[in-house]
Amino acid sequence: MCLFAVLVLANGDLTKTKPNRPQPADVVVWPESTNAVSKVATICYDNNVPMIPFGTGTGLESGVSAPRGGVCLNLTKMDQVLDLHPEDFDVSVQPGVTRNALNSYLRDTGLWFPVDPGADASLCGMAATSASGTNAVRYGTMRENVMNMEVVLPDGTIINTAGKDRRTKKTAAGYNLTNIYVGSEGTLGIITKTTLRLYGIPETIMAAVCSFPSVQAAVDTTVMTMQSGIPIARIEFLDDVMMDACNKFGGLDYPVAPTLFLEFHGSEKNVADQAEAVAEIAQMNEGSDFQMASDPAQRKKLWSARHNAWYAGLALKPGSKGCATDVCVPISRLPEVIVETKEDISKSSLIGPIVGHVGDGNFHSLLIIDPDDPAQIEEAHVLHERMARRALAVGGTCTGEHGIGLGKRHLLREEMGEGTFNVMKALKHALDPKNIMNPEKVIPV
Amino acid sequence: MCLFAVLVLANGDLTKTKPNRPQPADVVVWPESTNAVSKVATICYDNNVPMIPFGTGTGLESGVSAPRGGVCLNLTKMDQVLDLHPEDFDVSVQPGVTRNALNSYLRDTGLWFPVDPGADASLCGMAATSASGTNAVRYGTMRENVMNMEVVLPDGTIINTAGKDRRTKKTAAGYNLTNIYVGSEGTLGIITKTTLRLYGIPETIMAAVCSFPSVQAAVDTTVMTMQSGIPIARIEFLDDVMMDACNKFGGLDYPVAPTLFLEFHGSEKNVADQAEAVAEIAQMNEGSDFQMASDPAQRKKLWSARHNAWYAGLALKPGSKGCATDVCVPISRLPEVIVETKEDISKSSLIGPIVGHVGDGNFHSLLIIDPDDPAQIEEAHVLHERMARRALAVGGTCTGEHGIGLGKRHLLREEMGEGTFNVMKALKHALDPKNIMNPEKVIPV
Incomplete structure (x- = not known):
């Protein structure tokens, strides 16, 4: 079984009237090398079997749920830090390496990796979901801090998004594949290595x-x-x-x-x-x-x-679960959107404390619900949709950092418009023609 | 005719034994609106006619050459600065707006756009070529500074890469289309508007x-x-x-x-x-x-x-032309690559002064040649290839900021490896199925 501990409900679960545990895959495999991942992919490709990459399972948008069953690739055994270049401020990590594990590894070098989504997430998972968090206002998100990735394509082909072993601060060589796979939420391929920018630990x-x-x-x-x-x-x-x-x-x-x-x-x-x-x-x-x-x-x-x-927040109502919302707006529109959201929540029967990475215009309300009360789940769902649309109405996005997963696919479509959504669909089809990579997520085909 | 003034030879020209002016398109049109661009695209699409977008023609890799003829879309008449939001540090520009024009427009706001490739290039062209330059070490390249783009697809569909009017500092909503079109060198669509991050003018x-x-x-x-x-x-x-x-x-x-x-x-x-x-x-x-x-x-x-x-550099030999090379390597490898390159040039009959954006590991040698001497052109070509391969051998790229265009397609293939190159090809095919967008460039199909 490919289950994992979550403190909050994934938003995908709110599409149902009763919250469920994420749907498990049929099989879990623990590959120990990129070649092993490639072999699994080849078999799945030949047999049209869905694949679901798993890092630490700390994502908030049902990214590791398996609505169509299939094989969960649990990548925690690939846990090596590779190719540290302190003089160039870069390092490569396998998907089993978490944020805290990397920073412990780096402790004696005077360097650190600052992107911090809160959870001790897998760094390759953070790349897959375009994670950010509290330090992004200064150091950027994963988009700005991933230099290269090794990716296993759905058919088992192993590629390096910027070419093998390349680690330049900048490049203008061809299409920016690195930033296609960053944020692709496992729907285009399996990330088996990520090369990251490092920073000097502040004095x-x-x-x-x-x-x-x-x-x-x-x-x-x-x-x-x-x-x-x-x-x-x-x-x-x-x-x-x-x-x-x-x-x-x-x-x-x-x-x-x-x-x-x-x-x-x-x-x-x-x-x-x-x-x-x-x-x-x-x-x-x-x-x-x-x-x-x-x-x-x-x-x-x-x-x-x-x-x-x-x-x-969760302790406000013992036994409760939280629904983590996540919107981002132009910073000048932040006060009105937060105030309107607070008013909206205060009119409901729910409590929804708010935290925000306000330097980026990004904030979350943690809607506290009783997981056994369908009415509360529905109420959270409605509040959450209104919050997203409030953001969309002022030039914002329905997700600043948690991603689309299952629960926000319709909002992505509204946010992008039909033409842009169709380009995303074309991209998905081109890179995952059999629709076996983390199917149903982000772009339903 | 869609010709333009160049001080240096585009590297594409070095693939021939005698340098040529860039090959002209059959027709040049001067659309004045996105809808007009869309109409031109629809006609070209229906008739399988190549399209070549033109900003200022200051690119160095033959990006506006038309080896298969077709329609050049000269976008200089679309020259409006749109939607300045000083409180959010963002602005949108049409493709006729150059870097200097924008900074003049912004003068009284206390804001500026720092990316500076040297030439007074069109900002949409800079987005198309993933330009950077001297300020990139602090402010990043176009990759980090484009928030959204309006793009006309080959069939005339108008999309916004991050959704219409969206301008958030960060987002995790779906595939990062913005960074597919940044650096696509006109081969995937025509950029008709770019939303840029601005910065406070330093005290x-x-x-x-x-x-x-x-x-x-x-x-x-x-x-x-x-x-x-x-x-x-x-x-x-x-x-x-x-x-x-x-x-x-x-x-x-x-x-x-x-x-x-x-x-x-x-x-x-x-x-x-x-x-x-x-x-x-x-x-x-x-x-x-x-x-x-x-x-x-x-x-x-x-x-x-x-x-x-x-x-x-050019004045060292009056009447000469220059071949602008452009490699980028991990910064720790920079001294050896520069020293070896200098030695290589010194053994040739050519002069090749060097400038580098060394904080990024990026440098250029300007190989000075007599445009009427095939032997010198060939010598520059050989030096240039060796320089690129020297960069590739140490984890570098054959282009830090000039792009691939025509002359570096074989180097791109070497740099990426076959698997990665094929993903780029799949992407090109998905987004330009008729291969009419700036054909022959970057990815030959």
Whole structure:
């Protein structure tokens, strides 16, 4: 069985009136090499059997569900870090290597990989789903940080998206296949190696927390910070509902108000300058005084509310599950979309604390539901669709970082329009002509 | 006739023993709207007529040549800047808008678009060719700076690669079509609008020049600067041959030695800190004292050698043409590849001054040739192929920023390997089934 632990319900499950565990594959295999993956693919291709790649199963959009059965390729045994080039700031990893495992491996090199979706996800899985998270505002998403990938095509052919062993900072050589497979959610091939950009571990990291009288004030502070060109590393928004949950969960006493959690990376001097500049901006927007920390233990404590936010949200109703929504809008439209979403949730019977990677215009509401109550599931579904369409109406997207999976296929179609959707379909057909790669996901054929 | 002025020979021309002007199309049309482009495409599609999009014709790889005749779509009359959103740092432009035209338009907003390939190219053309240039080390290439594109498909269908009017900083919605069309060199569709990321104009810009006893010392300074995480905006390398040419061309008296031209962007304090840090690194590598300037006129003077480098190179032999080569390698391999390339050129009868965007591992040799001498053309061709293969041998690419066009198709195949090349072919076939979009370029079908 190819099941996995999830703290939140995948949105795909909301298309049904009763939530289900993800549908299992018929068979799970644990290949230990790219050649083994290729052999499995060849057999599946010859026999028209669906394949579902599995990294860590931490995705939120039913990416590893197997609605048409088939073979789940559990890639956790391919767990080697390969070809570290510290002088060039790049490394290659197999799909069993997680984010934390890579950063542990790199500890003595002074380098790190910053993309951080929260979960300790497989890096190849993060590439497959175009993951991002809290550091993306400074370091970019997987799209900007994958240099090359080894991919096993549905028929078993092994390719390297930028050519074998190529690892240049830039290239103009032919079609950008790397960025076709980044974000393809396993529907075009199986990623068996990813070459990643690395960064120097910052000399100093400073964390700060600041609360605000309104959502608008917090977001205005974010917008002005971005406009000032301050290279802030993280700027995370928690709404009053989430802050209340965090206080209760962690025995904290933060004001129950819209709050920004900030992090600055750089030299000691540079970090102090950045913090001072943002503190000034926050004051202009009636923010509280900054609580700051640069000592690792104190930083951890200061950010514990943010780090535990999902758990704190779920703890509001013991036994509940959460539906993780995920929209992204142009930053100037963020206050109105968050405020309207909060109003919409407050009119429902559900609680929906909000966290946002506001520097990117991306936010999530965690809709807390009783998994045995069809009415609540339906209510979450309706709120979630309205939230997505609210984002679409202002030039936004129905997914900033979680992907399409099963539950957002109709929203993808609305977001793209028929012509663009058809190009995606043509692409899927060209690269997976038998429709056996993670079928039903992203683009139903 | 769809001809254009070129200062250098396109590499496509080197596949012949005698250089030719680019082959003209049969017809040139000047559409004034996306709908007009769509109508032209529909007619061409119905009649199997090739289409060649034309922006400014400043590309270096024969992108606007028409080896199979057909219709050239000259897009210069579609020259409107559309939908500026200063608060979101984005703007949309039609294909007639050049880089300088956009930056003039933006002057009073405090914003700019930094990608700078040298020529005053069409921004949609820059998207089509995945252009980059001197600022890419800090701001990225077109790949990182295009948010959305309107594209007319070969059959006349109008799509928006990220959905109509979408302009989010990030998205995980479906296949990344934007980055398929960025760098597609007109072979998949006609770009009729591009939405770009903008940046705040830096408060202070400081320029600096520093010469070194060896290529290794100059590149080591670059590598150490990058490793230190200094957010340098430009770091350009000119070799001794190019410095000699610049001195002669501009009446300058720089040391005839490997030289770095640097630029720092930020607050006054921050820029001074960056310059100080790099000066220290340069000293460790036996670099000369920095010549520095922050006043615009003085900066321009200091950088004039770099800005005029191509002209200075060509002036070494009046009446000559230049063959612009373009490779990119992992930065740690840069010294050996540059040194070997210099040795190779020095053994030939040609002069080949070198400039490099060394922070990205990208460099060019401008091989100076007599366009009427087949032996020199052949010699340049051989040097150019060896240079590309030298890059390929160390994990590099045959093109960092100029693209594939006509002259590098065989190198693309070597670089990618057969499997990857076949995926590119499948993509071309899926999106241009009649092979009428800029045929023969990139992927010969």
